[in-house]
Amino acid sequence: MIESLISIAFCLSSVLTVLILLLPSQYEPQQPASSGANGTKKPTIQILVLGDIGRSPQSDPHPDITSHPNINIVPLRPHPAILQTSNRLLFTIYGPLKVLFQVFCLWKCLAYTTKPAKWLLVQNPPSIPTLAIASITCFLRQTKLVIDWHNFGYSILALKLGQSHPLVRLSTWYEKVFCKSASAHLCVTDAMKSFLRKEFELKTPILPLHDRPASHFNPILDPNARAEFLATLPETKEVRSYLTAGTLRVLVSSTSWTADEDFSVLIDALLRYSELATTTQPHLPEVLAIITGKGPRKEMYLEQIALLEDSGKLQKVTIRTAWLSVPDYAKLLASASLGVSLHTSSSGVDLPMKVVDMFGAGLPVVGWDRFEAWPELVTEGVNGLGFGSSEELAEHLTDLFGNSGRLETLRQGAQKESSRCWDDEWDPIAAPLLGLT
Numbered sequence: 001m002i003e004s005l006i007s008i009a010f011c012l013s014s015v016l017t018v019l020i021l022l023l024p025s026q027y028e029p030q031q032p033a034s035s036g037a038n039g040t041k042k043p044t045i046q047i048l049v050l051g052d053i054g055r056s057p058q059s060d061p062h063p064d065i066t067s068h069p070n071i072n073i074v075p076l077r078p079h080p081a082i083l084q085t086s087n088r089l090l091f092t093i094y095g096p097l098k099v100l101f102q103v104f105c106l107w108k109c110l111a112y113t114t115k116p117a118k119w120l121l122v123q124n125p126p127s128i129p130t131l132a133i134a135s136i137t138c139f140l141r142q143t144k145l146v147i148d149w150h151n152f153g154y155s156i157l158a159l160k161l162g163q164s165h166p167l168v169r170l171s172t173w174y175e176k177v178f179c180k181s182a183s184a185h186l187c188v189t190d191a192m193k194s195f196l197r198k199e200f201e202l203k204t205p206i207l208p209l210h211d212r213p214a215s216h217f218n219p220i221l222d223p224n225a226r227a228e229f230l231a232t233l234p235e236t237k238e239v240r241s242y243l244t245a246g247t248l249r250v251l252v253s254s255t256s257w258t259a260d261e262d263f264s265v266l267i268d269a270l271l272r273y274s275e276l277a278t279t280t281q282p283h284l285p286e287v288l289a290i291i292t293g294k295g296p297r298k299e300m301y302l303e304q305i306a307l308l309e310d311s312g313k314l315q316k317v318t319i320r321t322a323w324l325s326v327p328d329y330a331k332l333l334a335s336a337s338l339g340v341s342l343h344t345s346s347s348g349v350d351l352p353m354k355v356v357d358m359f360g361a362g363l364p365v366v367g368w369d370r371f372e373a374w375p376e377l378v379t380e381g382v383n384g385l386g387f388g389s390s391e392e393l394a395e396h397l398t399d400l401f402g403n404s405g406r407l408e409t410l411r412q413g414a415q416k417e418s419s420r421c422w423d424d425e426w427d428p429i430a431a432p433l434l435g436l437t
Contacts, residue, residue: 025141027143043119044119045119045121045434047122048123049123050076050106050123051123061073074113076109080101088160091161099129102129106129106130110134110137119146120137120144122146122147122148124149125151125153131178132178139181145182147179147182147185151347151350154172154174156260159260175200176200184206185206187206188350189350189351190376191349191376192347207433210425211353211425212360212421212425213356216327218330218360219334219361219414219418220331220334227244227335230250230335231244233332239318247286248287248288249337249338250287250336251339252292252358253340254291254341255292255293256293257295257301258296260346261342262344263342264301264390265368266390266393267304270287273317274314274315276394277316277317281398281402284402285402286316289317289319290321291320292322298321330360333358334362338397338401339354339363340365341358344370344371345373351376351377352367352377355377355378355384356377358414363414364383366386366387367384368388370388381410384413
């Protein structure tokens with residue numbers, strides 16, 4: 001009997017020893033940290049992004065990030081392609097398998113591959129499995145967790161499965177539980193702060209940090225320079241004569257081709273514009289719509305566009321897709337006539353980053369405005385216009401493209417908005433929180 005107890009105790013002791021040895025190393029506040037320009041010690045910060053770290057809709061990180069001596073990118077292994085599906089039934093099977101794969105990769109990266117840091121800043125969404133793994137890792141490594149809220153994981157999941165689906169309800173519970181382990185929160189709108197405080201019952205600091213464009217998004221003030229850049233794009237080849245004559249308006253829409261961006265709204269509006277331009281309002285100029293980005297619904301819409309072009313219903317309207325480098329994408333926004341945002345907001349309290357980029361380039365915007373946070377970004381009639389249907393969007397297009405003075409007024413408002421840079425938001429809000437001042 002005693003020998004059995006000794007054997008059990010030895011086994012438990014061995015298991016406990018192995019578990020202790022497997023625990024990740026902890027952050028030590030007194031360990032050397034990177035020095036700033038003034039010689040002061042700066043805290044170490046990890047940023048977790050489960051997805052694309054490039055500037056939407058581009059996927060390559062900006063050169064300022066890849067070349068910075070104090071930034072080290074640790075890539076996460078992508079999930080196997082077989083687990084990617086748009087089928088709703090298969091998604092409920094493949095989804096959990098995808099999560100298990102991500103759990104393993106995240107745990108290995110956060111607990112062992114990387115050194116412990118003072119802060120871990122986690123972009124949300126996606127929330128599964130990042131919030132749980134980040135919470136556990138931060139507890140074990142004595143790291144402070146900050147959640148950077150851009151939207152809610154459960155609201156995006158509801159677009160695919162429906163609001164009443166059990167997985168959506170589970171995701172809502174999960175997000176509300178694990179977010180409470182954070183020491184502080186950043187969010188992109190004041191409306192989101194109010195929502196988090198009320199619906200998630202958060203007691204820790206919630207700091208609104210409005211997105212601002214990166215430094216490479218700048219207006220091109222010279223109209224001739226804008227036209228010269230557009231003439232270099234292969235997408236303008238078929239309509240270059242109108243561009244040279246100054247009778248072409250270039251519309252840009254950056255989309256991820258997902259369910260929260262109904263591209264059919266823009267197609268219907270362009271059809272209406274084409275009808276008016278060839279009947280009652282022949283003075284309306286030619287329009288080239290350049291659509292950038294990649295996503296699951298792209299091929300479906302491209303097939304629709306091809307059918308419309310073959311039928312001759314898109315007179316005076318040309319639609320082209322493009323995939324540009326970061327610098328060329330910024331120049332395209334600065335050279336276009338008008339930007340279009342189809343972002344409908346699954347939560348109602350987030351904002352489209354693409355509009356921020358457009359304003360950075362001095363490009364006026366028309367966008368879907370049927371959600372609470374829209375006025376925090378766009379000042380109606382000053383730097384952009386909102387719409388709630390394809391009919392309203394068509395009215396805006398005919399009004400602005402048929403009235404160059406009104407379009408120029410919005411451009412001036414957007415160019416004024418471009419002067420508001422990222423540092424103006426970051427320095428007074430996030431920098432003090434993270435001890436970077």
